[in-house]
Amino acid sequence: MHGIFEEILPLVRKPSRYIGNELNSIHKNWDDVSLHIALAYPDLYEVGMSNLGIQILYDILNKQKDVLAERVFCPAPDMAEKLKEQVSNLSLLSLESWTPISKFDMLGFSIGHELTYTNILEMLKLSNIPIYSKDRDDSHPIIFAGGPACFNPEPIAEFVDFFVIGEAEEAIVEIGVRVQGIGDRVGKLKELAKIEGVYVPAMKNRVKKRHVADFSNAHVPIKPIVPFIQTIQDRAVVEVMRGCKRACKFCNARVLYSPVRERDPKRVISLADELIKNTGQEKLALTSLSSSDYSAIESVSKEIAQKIAKQKVSLNLPSLRTDSFGVRLAKEVSRVRPSSLTLAPETGNEKLRFSIGKRITDQEVLEGVKAAFEGGISAVKLYFMIGLPGETDDDILSIAELVKKAHQIGRSFTKRVRITAALSTYVPKPHTAFEREAQIGISETLRRQKIIKDNTRQKGIEVRWHQAETSFLEGVFTRGDRELSRVIVAAWKLGAKLDAWSEYFKFDIWQKAFAECKIDPNSYLRKRSPEEELPWNFISIN
């Protein structure tokens, strides 16, 4: 097996995606443990290795004496082809020991978003595991899943044996204990359904979102794996806070990661220190949903920035607020002067902004822009959402106006100003205040994008947008039901995979799949009445 795989490696692009053996990867002896778990992210290695959840669970599981955890990611199409064409029917292998995935007792997917669904099927198929839960028996691994997209698990509920709803750090240990000893998979799943946060689709049990009570002292992998290749988020990470003190109505992350929990500043500082020592990373990020709201953000970031300056490590503070405090702090702690700065006003005016729960005035937005230019930054990126509930054409025009005002402010500091307006289509998410609102369709998205583009035609302003078709699909699936599993299978059979990558995404495949299944995707964008049962109602958040 290893021999054939080594022969394939030189024939594919970026073979280092498949070799494992990275610094800090954990290699346990297969026969020394009683439970073998493969942890998967259904996208390419460089996306999967940017996922903090996988690193945390990998470390927790491998700390258990009788458990071994290895990783697997979705192969790129060239590798997938090579695996399929081998006469010996070479299976997808784990990174650590190059073991076929079907040999593991369990396979867990961390699912970040809806456009990875077809990759789950692709990975199961490449592992010779039946894609439907009902077709699997005791000889197959138990398939489980968790992560943000699982807060409405119904579209993929037929492929997955059980879900962990919410934070899995504690649940995964309980799962490891309970799953051992009982013989058949039905018995195992019945036992697992007793664990708080575990949802077994075959049993249709109600479930309560899981969260870690003592986040401050929760397990952190202090020796995370350091990939050989550049990943999407290529940096060491310290989570400073979970949850969010703000109350933006559009945001599901705030709900998913509730309640608000801060990490003790002393622990944050010592973790930062250890992570740099153990990884040698050139970048360190302090992350949370809204870092400006972490009580000790200023003192902690300044102390860390000073400590790591000698080793020329740069500190990033993503998710700072769009105001002058945030901008000044970002500049102050950054050793490297950033060439650009990103702010997220979300809307073009404060009336709509306040109505979606984001309480930042237009003046505060513009002060943030001004603070950026004052510090010598010449490029500012502004994030906006279009299609918010109640949005009018005047609101759309106000985005263009705000962008032009930002440009004007920049011009008073420097001649070479670049303002980028990045437009995303608003997707109403389950468990938010807007979960019953309508989503705008593809043609309406294109019309609103065009209004903004037509009203910002001047040098120094660039408008970019999310592809309308991908937001459309995300919207269909995020509020989808079990019926949609047929569409996912049909699209995958027609060749859909790696849909989050524009180079692989083919919308016509999806259109064909919906037609084959006789399902109108547009109906999933509709406004839901207060009486309508929602597919994710069985999950309680509090």
Added chain:
Amino acid sequence: MIEDKKIVIKITYTKGGEVRFISHLDLMRVISRAIRRANLPIAYSQGFNPRMKMSFGQALKVGQSSGSEEAKLTFEEEISPQEVVDRLNLVLPNGVDVLTASRI
């Protein structure tokens, strides 16, 4: 300002095992991160984006292993070549081993 005396150390190292499948650029990052983990007194370039002062020999083809690759590292403090070898080997991933180091 007094011009510092340059301390340049040439190392030879292996690229073998699975690591032979990583690119030249990735290998350079592996070594620079190892230098940071080992806390060696490497010298940095000036400017807004300081980089470690190091230069590498010609790139190997991806998939090809080698028993003796070369790199030159510039340090800002006096350090013995043997210490560079020992401290790097403690923190390098399998497949990359520093064999020799000499002052040039």
